Amino acid sequence: MSLTTTREDLRAMVVVERAEMSDGVAEFVLAAADGGALAPWEPGAHIDLVVEEVVRQYSLCGDPEDGTRWRIGVLREPAGRGGSQLIHDTLEPGSRVHVRGPRNNFALVEASRYVFIAGGIGITPLLPMIRTVEKRCVPWTLVYGGRSRSTMAFLPELATYGDAVQLYPQDEAGLPDLDAVLAHPEAATAVYCCGPEPLLEAVRTRCLSWPPDALRVERFSRQATDPGAMVEDQPVEVVLSRSGVTVEVPADRSILEVAVEAGADALFSCEEGICGSCEVTVLEGVPDHRDAVLDDADRAAGDRMMICVSRSVGPRLVLDL
Template sequence: MSLDLVVADKEKLADGVVRLTLRAPDGQPLPAWEPGAHIDLLLPGGTRQYSLCGRPGDPAAYQVAVLREPDGRGGSAYVHDELVAGQRIQADGPRNHFALVDAKRYLFVAGGIGITPILPMIDRVAETGREWQLVYGGRTRSSMAFTAELARHEDRVTIRPQDEHGLLDLPALLAEPRPDTAVYCCGPEPLLAAVEQHCAGWPEGALRVERFAPVADDGPRTAFEVELAGSGRVLAVPADRSILEVIEESGLTVLSSCQEGTCGTCETGVLGGTPDHRDSVLTAEERRTAEVMMICVSRSCSPRLVLDL
């Protein structure tokens, strides 16, 4: 869903982190969302995905926190240096590929700006009275956003700045699989990879991670065909083109945003064939069932894919 928003407030939360409060220009309620959801901000140079970190029950405003990334593509620099209160901004969403599942207990692991999707999850779980724990790491205490807000949860929250405590002790935290526990992790890629490694022995589906950076695409790139089920048309996808590009060039409009497999906008149903998933969105179970795929980056393991288009 395309949204016209206005920046109602911009405030510094930590070193290199600002929070934007976004509202509808006419004051109308914004679309509802659930913990784990994100919106896509249309910024100069491209679209960027940011987790919603406010209160899901508040239809008046969205809140996102933006980390300045010196080696980024310019989106965060624009937000920090040029975006001002009162300015209009375009967005898409909200979308949720990091939904909070029902579990007896929860373990949240956050690194840096990865705390943003975790905040509304904690609030939701705390309302239910279920058991939960957060371990939150960052480079320095001053760079870690929302620490004051998290203090109200007392001993359920462990804050570990790296310059004070070193890296998070994931071997101790995740050494023994715990039944009925859902593990949620968001943060930089090294943290996500380490948590995935240490959760290898946990029950399938216990771990859920969110990435806002594309995974390394080092798989083979071969040609294949896609059949569009709605019309029966068959299109050839060469090795150097994406499915999305070929479909759009054929004259069919498909919703898309990031074009790097991180936002989930181009999710498309698969009716036949075997997708070669190369996105950062789908869970292991979703990849295995192969009912949907992200056609902006994913390819095919079979000579032909039949898509629900």
């Protein structure tokens, strides 16, 4: 499946600035093609960027108070699916694109102190968070790791914050000292982490002794899940309650695919369970969650699911579609 640029929820935008922020990372500043105001957003939000029918998700890393421009940072990934290379190779000032969003699955909560931990391009969603808590005069620390200084984006911007920022270029300083940062649980402290899966797992392990709601993470890909925690893929009957249509979803196809074929007006983008655009309300049945968006409490509630990857524990689901 692909997302077309004719959908009503997509907005035409233009690239107004491009800058190289590090080896492999380019910054793109976008404005509305019609010159109008942009939708408000809060730290942690991301957008769907559509370029030649290719859809990719990028965190907004500019100033939430700027209602005229959005900024994103894009890492060129030679081993990826080709989307980032297309963006790097084709987008220049004046280029037209389409955007959907913003959405926020990584919202900044109120806290007495913040610990931000970033790996590589994972710095992007944390930049507006840092800007916001700095304005609020709330204490914070950033631990930022990367392969080398030349690959770590936004360093000049971060340098303005002084000692609050701890840099760990791996070729100079090794891996971030997470034990020093997270060894002692602190009440009313929020820990935000974005980066590759090994970093997220290392942070998660060290936060096991922290309050259960202290850690918040954003992933680049779907979390590896214990196969024993999921049921084996089986056909499932899905009722689309708005139309009254019932469909049979084979074991080798997603609920999203079959629902869209049946005429359901389902939004979707990444089809990997990481962007949250295909979230639907569950009216009956028990979801088998396989996404990287919902937290443990959301999964336990069982009242919503990401239909691009998640399935059903039982033989039947009723969805608000």
